[in-house]
Amino acid sequence: MLTQLGMDVPLIQAPMAGVSTPALAAAVCNAGALGSIGVGATDANGAAKMMADLKGQTDRAFNVNVFAHAAPVPDPARENAWLDFLAPHFAKFGATPPKSLRVVYKSILEDDDMVRLLLAERPAVVSFHFGLPSQDVILVLKQAGITLFATATSPAEAQQIERAGIDAIIAQGIEAGGHRGMFDPTLPDDGLGTFALVRLLVRQCKTPVIAAGGIMDGAGIAAALKLGAMAAQLGTAFISCPESAADDAYRAALMGDGAYHTRLTSLISGRPARALSNRFTALEDEAEGQSLPDYPIAYDAGKALHAAAKAKGEFGFGAQWAGQGAPLSRAMPAAELVKTLMAEMKQAGVSPL
Template sequence: MKTALTDRLGLDLPIIQAPMAGTSTPELAATVSNAGALGSISIASVDAVEGRRQIQALKALTTGPFNVNLFCHAPTPPDPACDRVWIDSLRPIFAAFDAAPPETLTEIYQSFLTDDAKLAVLLDEKPAVVSFHFGLPQAEKIAALKSAGCLLIASATTPQEGRLAQAAGIDMVVAQGFEAGGHRGVFDPADDPRFATLPLTRLLARELDIPVIAAGGVMDGAGIAAALALGAAGAQLGTAFVSCPESAANAAYRAALAGPRAERTRVSAAISGRPARGVENAFMQRADEALAAGYPYAYDLGKALNAAASAQGDDGYAPQWAGQAAPLGRALPAAELVEALAREIRAAIADLQQLL
């Protein structure tokens, strides 16, 4: 299964394990890379010191290429008045769990746009791939990473975002459809036309000169084969790997994906302040997301509410990110899942050839 993705990175399979912050681990990424696909971690939600530790832990577990992901959101200026409205709107829910919300919110995640310490880590550690979500870094950071030998990938949720990525010197784009689990990679959340994975993949593959990787609703080899048929160089799978034992997902998260709740996913900005798709829960149902504080300030409150609810045995406020095809998930060790995906790709391609 040779594609531009496998050729550029020396992979056996055109598969990327998505770097879902909160569930991806060095152990998961290493297992995927050792199986011939591209493993990924996210250091977007940690500081530079922890980011370096995770990269070095991953290096100790694999000699294969891997991806390190960062967030490139435009920093949200502090807005205490907006934060207060959001805090007060959730105060009754906190009270139901015999807890009080924090009275101020903090910017818990620093954007890569302003995080030069993480750039220094990447230039030291030189991962084979660096990927970006929510936007693109500055031209000088792109140039520095490319000079260090890193292949660069950026999420695109529209054809225009794909064009911007190509013009900026990005090597590949991830066509993230609205079906995808986790945070929407849209550059401007206020202007999201919500392209689905298949039309977005086809539009980008037809228009761009750089490889396109399909993401969103892809859970098995048949989905990967469909993406390849549309001109993609590979597929990125996130939800498919959450139930692997090597992921950091807790028991409640795994149970949600294994049961009927997996059939109901929803995009909401309530939990973090940016649109993200996850298993529908009480937070999404009860909160008025129109009042939400900016990202990532809202996430500071969301994490506090989840902690209060979890202490009472309630997982209805946890971010259980998942895509629309979550019911197709399998709780397999990561190496076995990659092997199964490879078999399914070959079978799907063979079935298609018989039809022609």
């Protein structure tokens, strides 16, 4: 499959909505790996612009990631209670919370414009996070010649992905930065590590498996391949690249002591996500027992608080997503990082494709 996509190395750069850019994805593609852009945080028009920008910088295959979360259920009582909880923190920066919260991200489950765009643009790969679209959408995308990936955090989710006819399963371990790809965040999460999950899926599924979570160097990629994965997906490793959209505060935090202390939090967006410890994640104890609005409604409040704090020079309320391998981060151009990862793979006894 990877050679069919024109890849020279079994490496996928994670889409990281809000951090990954067309320039980053293009640099990764041109270096022989699979670059990705995340369009879950924009609409079809924004996604079209991102794809056009990416195509202007590379003629190689790339991945477009979309969110497939269940539609949120608005609940004014919960939303107002959450805004009331956050009000004192807004006040510290001379701001007030929004009067109401919006659904800031649209799921592909209810975004026909995004489906039409994907069919028109036909990127080599489309990947799904938080679940799967309808079987009809899966079929039309496959009929258009698009290779499909989907994230699983458990064997049960992987079985759903395999039954749906998806081409590859991204096994996302608990170490991974950013949002957990859980289909239903209200269900118990066993928190399986990347390598345990990869081994389970390799043994239980016929569909190829991609390892994701905590992998930061060529030795980690080699280990994943030796455990049966066909490729490894790295996200946090690319945040420090100059082509990413991470701001200076995010980059500094990633290189600081906080990189050793990532934690899962739902406070920022309403869904579990792993981030660098900062002022937002520090509210966990204070917010214990607080009922959050559904994702992505809660994210509207999180973004507003970050904007208020940032306007006053405080960057500790940002969504500084990062995996547990964050201390291994290296600041270098994306193409150089891919080249370095390939060399490290060879040193670990695994050759590129």
